[in-house]
Amino acid sequence: MPWTWKQIEQDWLLDGRVAPDPSIVVEAFERVEATFGRDWIEESRTLPTVAPKGTPPQTTIDRGAYPVLTVVKMGALLTSLEGIPDTDALIGKLRRGERAATAEATAIHLLRQHPADSEVELEPVVPVAGRPEKKVDFRVRRNSDPWTYVEVSATDKTATEREAVQLLKQLAAPIHSMSGSFALELFFHNLPDEVEVEAILRRVRDLDGRAQSLSEELPEGLGILLYDTDRHPVDVSPRIPNEPYRPGLGRADIVHRDGEVRSITVQVPYADTRAAKKLGKESLQLPKNDRGLVMIDVAGAPGSHHSWEPAIRDDLHDHTRVSAVCLFAWASLPRDDLAEFFSVVGRLIVNPSAHRTLPSWIIERLAALREP
Numbered sequence: 001m002p003w004t005w006k007q008i009e010q011d012w013l014l015d016g017r018v019a020p021d022p023s024i025v026v027e028a029f030e031r032v033e034a035t036f037g038r039d040w041i042e043e044s045r046t047l048p049t050v051a052p053k054g055t056p057p058q059t060t061i062d063r064g065a066y067p068v069l070t071v072v073k074m075g076a077l078l079t080s081l082e083g084i085p086d087t088d089a090l091i092g093k094l095r096r097g098e099r100a101a102t103a104e105a106t107a108i109h110l111l112r113q114h115p116a117d118s119e120v121e122l123e124p125v126v127p128v129a130g131r132p133e134k135k136v137d138f139r140v141r142r143n144s145d146p147w148t149y150v151e152v153s154a155t156d157k158t159a160t161e162r163e164a165v166q167l168l169k170q171l172a173a174p175i176h177s178m179s180g181s182f183a184l185e186l187f188f189h190n191l192p193d194e195v196e197v198e199a200i201l202r203r204v205r206d207l208d209g210r211a212q213s214l215s216e217e218l219p220e221g222l223g224i225l226l227y228d229t230d231r232h233p234v235d236v237s238p239r240i241p242n243e244p245y246r247p248g249l250g251r252a253d254i255v256h257r258d259g260e261v262r263s264i265t266v267q268v269p270y271a272d273t274r275a276a277k278k279l280g281k282e283s284l285q286l287p288k289n290d291r292g293l294v295m296i297d298v299a300g301a302p303g304s305h306h307s308w309e310p311a312i313r314d315d316l317h318d319h320t321r322v323s324a325v326c327l328f329a330w331a332s333l334p335r336d337d338l339a340e341f342f343s344v345v346g347r348l349i350v351n352p353s354a355h356r357t358l359p360s361w362i363i364e365r366l367a368a369l370r371e372p
Contacts, residue, residue, distance in 0.1 A: 003029040016065035019341035020072055028075025035078055036095050044070055065340040073342045080109040084120045103154035103297035104137055111140050118142045126287045136285055145359055148291040151282045155300035164270050168251035175255055175264045178208045183231045184264040187240040188223035191268055233263040275308035276315045283319040291356040292321045299329040316351040323354040326366050345372040
């Protein structure tokens with residue numbers, strides 16, 4: 001049965017609002033179904049839920065702008081792959097939800113937004129004198145211009161990040177057993193150790209039932225605690241004043257119970273420091289005497305747009321085969337009328353020490369990306 005806007009609007013979107021034109025949304029659903037099947041589309045909005053112990057796993061259906069835009073995004077990626085030879089393996093990985101495949105397809109999408117836009121070859125062989133052949137993720141060109149070789153990488157969560165996420169979960173837990181309506185914010189200058197975490201949790205529990213707001217410094221300069229009974233708890237935007245930006249991770253929990261609403265927001269410092277290692281690894285895959293572009297999906301590297309760019313700029317002079325580096329990630333953004341859309345945000349870092357410069361059309365396209 002063909003897709004219609006009315007069906008998508010009623011069964012998928014509900015009260016959500018999306019910026020893409022309805023015709024584009026319907027076309028994306030049709031394209032994705034033709035490639036992946038209708039089951040994939042339905043599964044893309046199926047979320048696991050916590051089931052009581054000893055009962056079968058349960059799922060729920062997600063509705064709103066996000067699941068609709070997820071299909072629209074995939075439709076755009078599949079459109080960019082049309083006409084490229086030997087895409088079956090990449091499309092199969094996309095269907096399975098592999099992050100590396102999504103990163104590669106997104107890089108192609110940025111450089112080839114429709115089939116006539118540019119020519120792409122997947123996994124071209126790069127000859128290396130006296131060494132085994134190696135393959136680059138893809139190469140791209142317009143008309144009869146020289147090829148630009150592109151190596152793509154996707155970042156994953158590090159063990160340190162996983163530990164920080166677990167810390168956020170631990171610090172946010174007390175409000176689930178507390179009473180009253182309030183907004184609580186914990187802002188950390190440094191990561192607390194186990195003893196400090198226990199002391200902070202005791203302090204938070206001591207606030208149970210407190211009617212007055214307060215703001216206090218955490219011990220040993222760890223950070224700030226802000227307890228607010230006047231602020232609407234659903235508003236979890238950061239309120240700690242006069243704090244300069246620093247890379248970090250955050251978590252917000254909101255509890256609705258017995259007519260009471262309370263929230264907790266926790267922010268801890270975290271900076272991903274893998275930039276130089278990632279650049280070194282990817283640059284070795286590029287040919288020495290051709291244009292080379294490294295594109296890194298940094299969605300799995302919190303704070304990377306702030307911590308990675310300086311590190312990469314400092315290191316680029318040692319990687320003369322890299323013409324430029326593009327840091328990118330998909331983001332959900334609101335339009336002025338609050339209709340949502342997915343867009344790739346990113347930053348292009350040109351290497352002044354490179355043997356070859358990128359063609360002007362690639363520089364213009366990547367430099368025009370929205371800032372993260």
